[in-house]
Amino acid sequence: MANGSILDAMKIAYGQGIRIVAYSGDEGSGRKFFVKHFCKEKNMKAVTINCKKLFTYDFGYVEKALWAAVRECIFMNACCVLDELTYREEEKEKFLGYMDLAFGKLVERDIPVFTISREKLNLKEVTMEEYVDFDLPAPSNEERQKCWEYYAKDYELAEDCDLLEMTIKFIFTPGKVADALKHARTLATMEKLDKIPRALLFKGCNAQMSSELSQKATRVEAKFGFDDIVMNADQRETITHVIEQMNFKKQVYEKWNYVKKYPYGRGLTVLLFGAPGTGKSMMAQVLAHELNLELYRVDISKVVDKYVGETEKSLSMIFREAKKCNVVLFFDECDTIFAKRSDDGGSNQASANNKTALLLQEMEAYDGVCVLATNYKHNIDPAFFRRMKYIVEFQFPDPDTREMLWRTTIPKTTPLNEDVDIRFLAERFEFAGGNIKNCILNAAFLAAADGDGEEVCMRHYLQAIRYEFVKTGKVFTKADFEPYAYMVGLGENPDEMDVDF
Structure with a gap:
């Protein structure tokens, strides 16, 4: 409905004695604009109540506050704006009780009431009075x-x-x-x-970007580009296709009119799977960086809620808010929420299945990029694979790839001693990229704290590798470090041993 039509409808409703007008829509959609226009037309002022904050108090406090608002409206010839109307499912009964109290005190004194909310409210649950409601959609x-x-x-x-x-x-x-x-x-x-x-x-x-999204997801600064990540040919080709699909959406869907044949599911869903530390999180950053978009990692622990309906509400909010700024959504360890569905008849399983189904719908409706990462592909519901535009496997790096990881991760400004043998480190120690990054950083600090701290030597890298073994619980022997075992205290330096002739 156009702005003029809404204003005309408001005038007609007021002339017919209707005193309650409900507006729903996103922040900035014009909800308060119409209230201001009404006040200007009727030469009235507005008393605004932040209901989200007020309704956290007990009944007695809320009643006193509403009486104060009624007096203010009467003395100032003002309407009353019930702003920030929202509630959690377990608080619904309390919310409806307070709304009933508010309408009772305001409407019976012929005070115009405007309700402001993001989601459309069913006011028939709290009042017998007639009302009109306007849901303000996002602009085309x-x-x-x-x-x-x-x-x-x-x-x-x-x-x-x-x-x-x-x-x-x-x-x-x-x-x-x-x-x-x-x-x-x-x-x-x-x-x-x-x-x-x-x-x-x-x-x-x-x-x-809405602060609501920040409550359920964490903004990640996408610092890594294509040149910062080691990829094989298949990975590079796939990620290039993803970026090209986003960059040429307008040409294909609008100029070539593919939107008629593909009205739904025009977003991109990318599943990354592989062992821990193989670069999945880094790849999400690369995608966001190359697309010049913000990256938000969804915090699964903040999304899943024990109360019925709250998880679904959180998921809907995440995609709704993400859509406004076209961010890249990153679901790390996604198998915790995208787990295989079951036919068990229990209520808990039914609730889990509903969440999975809703998530599938939200992902298909989202026009942006969703990146999902998991260490355990076999734990993912098979229904998700059919909805993935791209699936990228991150294999454990071979010696050549590990050497490239070592060489590209060590900053060029690092003062390396000539005794550092990168090829040996890559061939001997079977680490993923994440472990290699840890070793490189720890070695740098070991070198900085060692004597003059002028160079990073082979012994610093080997000591860092030994710490990484201990941290990850891997068993190591003297043979793993030969011929450099003495550098980590597992033998004697052959150059310093006494030799009898």
């Missing part, structure tokens, strides 16, 4: 492009900025478009730039 591509063009007129953008690219990548409401440009200009001013470059415009957009 065309509407978003007009918003970008309208607000961008007040800013100096660099030539590399493409408003159509911003329109497609970020599902923003008008309010968020304005805030993104404002934030980008602040960043440009701090860097003493006359115009806003593309990189800062992206930062301005990413800064609009």
Whole structure:
């Protein structure tokens, strides 16, 4: 419904004696705009109540606060805005009781009431009064492009900025478009730039990420690019295809009109599987870095909830908020939530199956990139494999790959002693990339603390490797370190041994 139609509907409803209007939609979708417009038309003020905060108190406190709001509305000739209306499933009865109390005190005194929520509320559960509700959807591509063009007129953008690219990548409401440009200009001013470059415009957009998503997922700074990760030919080819699919979505789906044949499931789902430390988490960063998108790792422990319906609500929120900024969602150790479904008749199993089914639906509906990683592919529900666009295996590195990992991970600025034998380290010690990174870093600190700390020597790497063996519980012998066993205290230095002739 267009803005004009909503305003007209509000006037008609008020003229018919309806005093409750419910608005639902995302932040910045215009919910409070319509309240302000109503107040301006009726020459009224607005008293706003933060219900999310108020409803955490006991009944007596809430009742006193509502009486205070009623008096304020009467004295000021104001409407009442019940803002931030939300509840957890186990708090529903308490929430409905407080809503009933609020409507009873306000409506019977002919005070106009506006409810503001993200999700659509069924107010019939708390009031017999008539009401009208408006669900404000996210703007279409065309509407978003007009918003970008309208607000961008007040800013100096660099030539590399493409408003159509911003329109497609970020599902923003008008309010968020304005805030993104404002934030980008602040960043440009701090860097003493006359115009806003593309990189800062992206930062301005990413800064609009909802705090709700941060409650269930952790932002990961994607520092690694293609040149920072060791991949085999198959992995490189697959990841290149993923990046190309995202970069050419507009051309294929819109210009070539493939959207008619593929109206659903246009996002990309990538499953990474392999032994721990083989580079799965790093690959998620590479994807986000190459696509110039934010990366959020979903915290499974914060998503799964013991209360019925709460896990499903969290999953829906994660994908809804991720969609707005087109972030890359990373589900690490995904087998904990994407486990195989069962036909058991128990209620717990039925609930687990429902969560799995919902997750499949959300992933298919998401237009962005979902990266799933697991150490145990056999634990994943087979239904997920059919919905994966790409599946990439991370094999345990062979000696040649390990040598490349050693050489590329050691910074070029490292003062290496000439006794360091990288080939020996790669051939003798069967480590994954994660273990190799640990050894390289620990060796650097051992060298820095050793005497003058001028060079990293072979003994520092071998000592770090021994620590890694102990940490991981692997059994090692003197033979594993020969001919350098003496460097880790497992033998004598042959150059210093007394020889009798």
